[in-house]
Amino acid sequence: MPPPPPPPSQPQTPHDLRLACRNGTHTTTTSLSSPTVQCNLLVLPSRYAPSFTQLCARNPVSCPLLYSTFPGSKTAPPLAVGANLATDLPRYNVYRDGKLVAERAEVEEEWTADHVGFLIGCSYSFEWALSAAGFPPKHTLCVPVKCVPMFRTAVPLAPAGEFTGGCLVVSMRAYRERDVAEVRRITRAFRRQHGEPVAWGWAGARMLGIEEKVRKGLVDFGEWVGIDGEVGEVPVFWGCGVTPQVAVMESGIQGVVISHVPGCMFVTDVPVEEEEGPNPKL
């Protein structure tokens, strides 16, 4: 009798992947083989939902709102059949009165009947398209894969109600300068997944107020991946769904807030290529 085949390196469907996250056997959503839309999660007391919705509307590049739940509901049926938003992400951050108080594998208890969940587009959704076009992000080529590097910029968000004092957070991928136009073109199509970059090159880093941090590799979130100037690489920056998480923390709102841990996203059933078609599902 032949030996059984080796276990696959990652679950094969979004549903299987969510179950593996739920069971604790899968711990990252970087570089998935199944290219479906991934989302940032933010869970707020319901009284803040109107202002947060407005914050997203005013800052759609960094905070593209794809879905929000009814208070107390932990599901998102149009995006993911059978999913539980309180268990199906690899890791969660729990904040109380604006301070991080715990990291959790699930948040069934913290997510009360008064909480509203918001799902926000994520640049992990378009990395598949970059790779398919011959521009794989370097962090996806690391063994094991790394989380994309992220930086808080000096660019202020447009405030909304209680949510003041926020700043744009960006993800960074290094590309050769001559490839930037094509990389811009590829991600431009993913309008609700941060779309085209917000800045590029060292002049772009300066404009965002983060040149020194990027030159030194001092990430605010995620993991550093080098920029190889000798082969002509420069940093390219995209809006990042950690932005609303930082905005919520800066606002100092009261009560329990829950988010994903950066790089540990909610994986939907929606194929990325459907998202920007003539009849987008989201």
Next chain:
Amino acid sequence: MPPPPPPPSQPQTPHDLRLACRNGTHTTTTSLSSPTVQCNLLVLPSRYAPSFTQLCARNPVSCPLLYSTFPGSKTAPPLAVGANLATDLPRYNVYRDGKLVAERAEVEEEWTADHVGFLIGCSYSFEWALSAAGFPPKHTLCVPVKCVPMFRTAVPLAPAGEFTGGCLVVSMRAYRERDVAEVRRITRAFRRQHGEPVAWGWAGARMLGIEEKVRKGLVDFGEWVGIDGEVGEVPVFWGCGVTPQVAVMESGIQGVVISHVPGCMFVTDVPVEEEEGPNPKL
């Protein structure tokens, strides 16, 4: 026989006002008695229309797109019956290959069959609501009325296609610090007219990178109106529809581009109070 009554100081309906602008007998749209939605105008060669639409979608606070024409059309029937966008604004700027080449009272000749007109929300639309609530903007109280002061900030726009290198432009109104919360609340409702302020106070001016210009009254557009620190006034800043005009100029796109002159807006028939109701007309 009694003498005829004095002529009214300004036309009484939006239609009359547009005709007066067309005939050259009215030259500003600041502080109108009839509170209908006012719009910024930008007219571009049609090949740039998709990227410009995307620029607005990515920067909705400064560039809230309300309407765009079909190529060659100079009308906006849902907003203004019988209006001609090429004649009914008080003044126009004409640019060629990114450079200002003329100021005109009408642009019938410059607006070709290949041009697309874009109408963008304007903060003049909510000044009526501020005045009604007891917070009249100071520039509307000047005799004669002044144009609102405007500043180019250091905050970069999210680029879109050809439109790179733009920055947020803001309008400024001075209010007492203790009134800022109420002023924010009032304009928050006007979501497609720039909505609530983007920043306020001297810390806000610093965040936008314009503290020195504001302290010295060095406006980039419009007219300076003082800030009276002795009565507790601070600057309050709103997104401004001059932003897309600057973005288009910065991009260096080729061909003829037309815009309104700052402060000389397109006046629609749409009552401001309808704009944000349950069935907005725009």
